[in-house]
Amino acid sequence: MSEARELPQRIVVAGDGPLGVLAAIALRKALPRTEVIVIAIPPDPAAFAERIGTALPFTNRLHDRLGIEEAALVRQAGASHRLVMRYFGGGGPGQAGAAGYGASIDPAMKTAFAREWGGGPRNAETGAPPRSLGEVLAAAGRFAPPSGEAEAPLAELDYALRWNVPAYRDLLIQIAQRLGVQHERAVITGVVPDGAGGIAALAMDSGAQIAADLYVDCSGSGAVLLDQLPEHRWLDGRGTFHARGLAIAALAGPMLALEDRATWTPLGWRWELAGRDGLQALLAVPGGASDEAIAAALGSEPAAIVPFAPGRLDAAWLGNVVGLGSSVAELEPLGGIAQDLAHRQLALLLELLPGRTVDPAERAEFNRRSALMADRAADWIAAHYAAPAPTARFPSLNLSPDLSRTLDQFIRRGRVPFAEETPMLVQEFGTLLQAIGVPQGEGPMAAAGEGSGEAAARAFEERARAALNAAPPYAEWMQRAVA
Amino acid sequence: MSERPAPTRVVVLGGGTAGWMSAAGLAKLLGPLVTVTLVESEDIGIVGVGEATLPHIRGFVERLGIDEAEFMRATHATYKLGIDFRDFGRIGDSYVHPFGTFGEEAAGVPFHHYWLELQRRGMAEDLGHYSLAVSAALASKFRPPTADGSLTSTYGYAYQFDATLFGPFLREHATKNRGVERIEGKVVEVRQDPESGDVTTLVLESGREIAGDLFVDCSGFRSLLLGSTLGERWEDWSPWLPCDRAAALPCAHISEDFAPVTSAIAMPAGWRWRIPLQHRMGNGYVFSSQFISEDEACAVISDAVDGELLAEPRVLRFRAGRRSKSWNRNVIAVGLSSGFLEPLESTSLYLSQMAITYLIELFPVGGQIDARDRDEFNRLVDMEYDRVRDFLILHFHATERDDSEFWNHVRTMQVPDTLAEKMTLWRETGRIEKYSDGLFYDASWIAVYLGQGVWPQRHDPRTRLPAPEQIARALARLREAMIEEVAAMPGHREFLTANVQRLAAAP
Numbered sequence: 007m008s009e010a011r012e013l014p015q016r017i018v019v020a021g022d023g024p025l026g027v028l029a030a031i032a033l034r035k036a037l038p039r040t041e042v043i044v045i046a047i048p049p050d051p052a053a054f055a056e057r058i059g060t061a062l063p064f065t066n067r068l069h070d071r072l073g074i075e076e077a078a079l080v081r082q083a084g085a086s087h088r089l090v091m092r093y094f095g096g097g098g099p100g101q102a103g104a105a106g107y108g109a110s111i112d113p114a115m116k117t118a119f120a121r122e123w124g125g126g127p128r129n130a131e132t133g134a135p136p137r138s139l140g141e142v143l144a145a146a147g148r149f150a151p152p153s154g155e156a157e158a159p160l161a162e163l164d165y166a167l168r169w170n171v172p173a174y175r176d177l178l179i180q181i182a183q184r185l186g187v188q189h190e191r192a193v194i195t196g197v198v199p200d201g202a203g204g205i206a207a208l209a210m211d212s213g214a215q216i217a218a219d220l221y222v223d224c225s226g227s228g229a230v231l232l233d234q235l236p237e238h239r240w241l242d243g244r245g246t247f248h249a250r251g252l253a254i255a256a257l258a259g260p261m262l263a264l265e266d267r268a269t270w271t272p273l274g275w276r277w278e279l280a281g282r283d284g285l286q287a288l289l290a291v292p293g294g295a296s297d298e299a300i301a302a303a304l305g306s307e308p309a310a311i312v313p314f315a316p317g318r319l320d321a322a323w324l325g326n327v328v329g330l331g332s333s334v335a336e337l338e339p340l341g342g343i344a345q346d347l348a349h350r351q352l353a354l355l356l357e358l359l360p361g362r363t364v365d366p367a368e369r370a371e372f373n374r375r376s377a378l379m380a381d382r383a384a385d386w387i388a389a390h391y392a393a394p395a396p397t398a399r400f401p402s403l404n405l406s407p408d409l410s411r412t413l414d415q416f417i418r419r420g421r422v423p424f425a426e427e428t429p430m431l432v433q434e435f436g437t438l439l440q441a442i443g444v445p446q447g448e449g450p451m452a453a454a455g456e457g458s459g460e461a462a463a464r465a466f467e468e469r470a471r472a473a474l475n476a477a478p479p480y481a482e483w484m485q486r487a488v489a
Numbered sequence: 490m491s492e493r494p495a496p497t498r499v500v501v502l503g504g505g506t507a508g509w510m511s512a513a514g515l516a517k518l519l520g521p522l523v524t525v526t527l528v529e530s531e532d533i534g535i536v537g538v539g540e541a542t543l544p545h546i547r548g549f550v551e552r553l554g555i556d557e558a559e560f561m562r563a564t565h566a567t568y569k570l571g572i573d574f575r576d577f578g579r580i581g582d583s584y585v586h587p588f589g590t591f592g593e594e595a596a597g598v599p600f601h602h603y604w605l606e607l608q609r610r611g612m613a614e615d616l617g618h619y620s621l622a623v624s625a626a627l628a629s630k631f632r633p634p635t636a637d638g639s640l641t642s643t644y645g646y647a648y649q650f651d652a653t654l655f656g657p658f659l660r661e662h663a664t665k666n667r668g669v670e671r672i673e674g675k676v677v678e679v680r681q682d683p684e685s686g687d688v689t690t691l692v693l694e695s696g697r698e699i700a701g702d703l704f705v706d707c708s709g710f711r712s713l714l715l716g717s718t719l720g721e722r723w724e725d726w727s728p729w730l731p732c733d734r735a736a737a738l739p740c741a742h743i744s745e746d747f748a749p750v751t752s753a754i755a756m757p758a759g760w761r762w763r764i765p766l767q768h769r770m771g772n773g774y775v776f777s778s779q780f781i782s783e784d785e786a787c788a789v790i791s792d793a794v795d796g797e798l799l800a801e802p803r804v805l806r807f808r809a810g811r812r813s814k815s816w817n818r819n820v821i822a823v824g825l826s827s828g829f830l831e832p833l834e835s836t837s838l839y840l841s842q843m844a845i846t847y848l849i850e851l852f853p854v855g856g857q858i859d860a861r862d863r864d865e866f867n868r869l870v871d872m873e874y875d876r877v878r879d880f881l882i883l884h885f886h887a888t889e890r891d892d893s894e895f896w897n898h899v900r901t902m903q904v905p906d907t908l909a910e911k912m913t914l915w916r917e918t919g920r921i922e923k924y925s926d927g928l929f930y931d932a933s934w935i936a937v938y939l940g941q942g943v944w945p946q947r948h949d950p951r952t953r954l955p956a957p958e959q960i961a962r963a964l965a966r967l968r969e970a971m972i973e974e975v976a977a978m979p980g981h982r983e984f985l986t987a988n989v990q991r992l993a994a995a996p
């Protein structure tokens with residue numbers, strides 16, 4: 007007969023950045039009888055992921071689940087909505103395209119095909135049109151969040167949020183405090199091993215020790231806990247990514263924009279993050295780039311260049327220590343993918359939440375899925391460098407077998423194969439590849455004229471018109487939202 | 490749209506269910522890109538015992554543009570909500586593996602953890618009582634699900650039909666509406682290109698030659714093109730799935746009120762099926778010839794069926810396993826020629842359908858085959874087969890039965906590592922290894938584990954948070970809602986008859 011496992015009595019989260027506080031909120035909500043302590047870590051200059059306030063649509067769902075309301079993010083954390091990422095120059099000078107979010111960015115017929123027929127529920131010929139409701143609304147500068155009604159004109163709209171990092175963190179701290187999460191300011195000076203590959207207690211500079219059942223490492227690339235464990239093994243990703251640092255600059259003051267832009271420069275992708283707190287430029291820079299080249303590509307003198315070592319931990323969960331975010335995987339944050347990955351890992355931890363003691367099979371399942379998540383997120387970034395212009399500039403980067411297959415299938419057949427634990431729907435991956443100028447082949451069904459054609463285009467136009475009617479100008483909506 | 494190349498000449502060898510599904514599907518979806526010719530031989534005949542299906546078949550029929558009622562009438566189809574398993578974990582045990590879920594998750598914890606917690610305290614009803622599909626099946630009720638996200642959208646359905654009628658029905662459709670050419674004749678020689686080894690021509694007994702660019706091998710267990718001609722390696726799975734024979738025989742219904750389920754009843758040397766069609770009951774004893782002779786098995790099944798016998802038992806022979814690659818050179822095997830997994834979970838027609846779907850997605854437009862597409866096809870087909878295989882092995886391995894040599898063998902055999910890992914995770918934590926591709930997700934694994942007495946040692950700690958009485962009240966409410974829904978559903982027979990378009994004339 008099955009027994010409920012004992013509840014953990016205490017969980018320690020190392021790191022009080024936004025990810026650490028979010029993890030603490032999630033754990034405390036899931037385990038209201040468990041003491042959750044967040045330990046401050048001296049700010050990690052390399053934790054750029056936490057300086058960038060944006061993620062992908064998955065995070066909106068996670069926030070919802072944790073009771074972090076979008077309305078509060080808009081009012082108190084400077085949140086704004088990104089409907090599309092607009093890419094320039096991936097296919098060469100003058101090439102441009104937009105990539106949005108959600109399943110509906112695919113012509114319905116073609117995904118419905120695979121869904122209805124079974125056999126690879128997510129495999130689909132993408133053949134995505136260069137248009138989606140998100141793109142139409144972004145171009146018109148109009149927006150309102152979907153009402154939640156299934157048939158409403160904006161129902162199929164999906165989006166990512168941007169936010170102001172300090173304000174977001176403050177909001178999370180308020181919520182964490184309300185939930186009874188404790189905050190510890192003393193500094194970790196060492197770990198006491200438990201003899202089983204994990205940690206028995208943390209030694210603090212106050213002289214005290216803090217023992218817990220589970221430790222969550224949200225300390226950023228420093229990985230203050232995981233780094234101390236003997237099984238800790240880093241898989242170097244430098245063969246796959248040329249980036250060795252991230253240059254950051256503030257370009258302009260507050261913006262109200264429904265799109266972000268990413269432009270191919272000779273050094274890498276420059277991403278303009280258009281927040282209500284200002285326009286930032288971010289550029290992944292290769293090793294050895296000169297200061298002048300960086301400034302030219304960034305469009306400004308960098309305010310900081312944060313060193314960066316792409317790769318991931320072989321296993322994100324060792325003993326009773328589980329790592330989230332850049333403590334276990336470092337990747338270019340372009341478009342919010344790094345936070346998205348951290349938040350998916352957090353959701354996975356909630357799914358596989360252990361009892362007082364960690365079960366090895368459960369830890370292995372977490373590590374299997376977390377590694378897949380990290381690898382697929384890395385593929386997403388690597389795909390950006392597989393566009394024609396970047397490939398000409400960096401011809402020698404390795405592609406994972408999964409990404410090679412995806413690119414090959416897309417280029418020859420217009421098809422994006424499904425991959426387990428991928429952060430992107432096949433439709434989203436397909437539109438990304440279109441937007442960055444990867445030439446798209448034609449699938450057999452498109453060639454046969456199946457399910458394409460004018461009826462679909464007309465239906466889309468009608469939906470687009472209805473959506474434009476339903477959405478006010480973004481500034482107007484925002485004014486009402488913050489009033 | 491790019492310029493359309495000359496149509497690829499597709500030759501389908503075999504007019505069993507797989508052959509006609511392939512011909513109809515390719516002709517419908519690839520239209521102008523292909524010409525489809527199908528060769529079949531009445532002398533050889535078809536297996537024709539694939540009677541129980543999975544919900545995916547509905548999409549297939551729909552996509553061909555076939556009306557559901559017309560199809561049901563033509564194939565004497567009934568509705569199916571799942572499979573009723575008896576005597577698998579222990580003699581006397583039973584459970585339904587539904588096309589549907591159990592309960593709802595709460596606070597991020599899947600339903601079955603709460604159920605385990607109540608069960609431990611003796612406060613839970615049978616797990617199936619919290620599944621609408623199971624509850625309806627046990628009450629012999631049926632109504633199609635809704636799509637509104639409510640309780641009535643928590644299940645799906647499939648059909649049970651007469652497999653000897655499904656092929657001919659598709660043949661009619663494919664030759665009349667889709668321009669498929671049918672050629673009657675027995676293939677006696679297969680010509681290959683001396684350089685590439687590609688199949689070029691099939692030669693019939695009459696001397697007639699049929700040339701093609703792409704050959705879909707639906708020749709059944711013979712695997713004439715992929716197996717015999719190209720010599721594709723066979724991966725033998727019989728150490729894990731020792732059943733290698735079936736004795737099939739139809740009988741009359743003993744009651745008009747049959748449940749919308751397929752039954753699978755464990756037997757001393759295998760198991761037997763009961764599949765209700767509109768006018769008769771399909772039966773068959775799937776057994777291992779290592780443990781019982783054909784004659785004995787025929788005698789056993791003749792005794793076991795409850796209705797009046799409508800024929801003598803017919804014995805079919807097979808092996809569990811699959812060809813190493815289903816697509817080799819210009820030959821793609823679909824159906825029994827690519828592999829066989831016993832019909833315990835009604836997966837064969839699904840596996841054909843899946844292969845056809847992938848073939849369409851990866852079709853060599855213009856006839857030029859790219860090795861990468863072939864590899865991709867084989868990767869996907871292997872993944873599907875392997876996932877089904879592990880799930881089937883579980884049904885035999887997860888048992889306490891020690892009343893026969895057969896059950897002693899399957900209970901004590903070493904299972905594939907991929908299955909052993911899944912079972913360890915379940916036993917230690919009550920969790921299901923997660924994937925989104927392939928068949929059989931959480932609810933299916935939970936149904937079989939708990940239905941066959943594989944209990945986890947521990948379940949989610951969060952089930953300690955609510956008071957047990959609170960969980961019990963939530964489950965009781967759910968149960969009441971289900972009872973109400975089931976009460977409002979028409980009987981299976983009643984629903985079938987409500988639309989006369991669905992009914993075949995009495996034989």
Ligand SMILES: Cc1cc2nc3c(=O)[nH]c(=O)nc-3n(C[C@H](O)[C@H](O)[C@H](O)COP(=O)(O)OP(=O)(O)OC[C@H]3O[C@@H](n4cnc5c(N)ncnc54)[C@H](O)[C@@H]3O)c2cc1C
Binds near residue numbers: 508535539735837841
């Ligand atoms: C006991 C049993 C129970 C089953 N139950 C189910 C079930 O419940 N659900 C399910 O989904 N599946 C079930 N199956 C599987 C299902 O029957 C098959 O998947 C399905 O019938 C497809 O068979 P096929 O078309 O591949 O082969 P076949 O039916 O064997 O057809 C082969 C065809 O090839 C032709 N052919 C062969 N050689 C030549 C030649 N030389 N020249 C010309 N033509 C030739 C034959 O004439 C015939 O038309 C079951 C199978 C068995 C054995």
